[in-house]
Amino acid sequence: MHSLRQRMAREEGFTLIELLVVLLIIGILLSIAIPSYLGFQTKAEQTAAMSDVRAAVPDAEAYYSDHISYASMFAGTDTTGLKGTYDSGMLVRGVDGSTNGVVSAIPSATNTQRYCISAVDSGHWAHVAGPGGQVHNDVSATSDPCTGF
Numbered sequence: 001m002h003s004l005r006q007r008m009a010r011e012e013g014f015t016l017i018e019l020l021v022v023l024l025i026i027g028i029l030l031s032i033a034i035p036s037y038l039g040f041q042t043k044a045e046q047t048a049a050m051s052d053v054r055a056a057v058p059d060a061e062a063y064y065s066d067h068i069s070y071a072s073m074f075a076g077t078d079t080t081g082l083k084g085t086y087d088s089g090m091l092v093r094g095v096d097g098s099t100n101g102v103v104s105a106i107p108s109a110t111n112t113q114r115y116c117i118s119a120v121d122s123g124h125w126a127h128v129a130g131p132g133g134q135v136h137n138d139v140s141a142t143s144d145p146c147t148g149f
Helices: 001-011 014-069 082-086
Strands: 103-105 115-121 123-128 136-138
Touching: 014 082, 014 103, 014 115, 014 123, 014 136
Parallel strands: none
Antiparallel strands: 103 115, 115 123, 123 136
């Protein structure tokens, strides 16, 4: 403690070794923090896509209640279906320049009593096959999982 007081009284700076130790500690902390941050970011994007799908399901059910079919409930960036009539706040990909949001909400090709809703957020896809389906996080998907439903 006495030597520390003497050095402070002489108004000397830090030694090169002290500065290198501080830089080493900062580097170690960054090597731990950055991968953790990237993991949180990926999880948040996956959760956002799943949330968009979950938010569209009640709208699809309301559409079915009014039309007794899921046919024509969503047509790409057309806002006359679910977004225009049932949920004006729905985030639809391609509408207003959005690159994220609901991509498709389409009836089954063989049964208009079933549907598939998909959404994307920064390349992370999620979808649900309904009615009554569970939302799936499509980790390996690179395009719309509802295509060909």
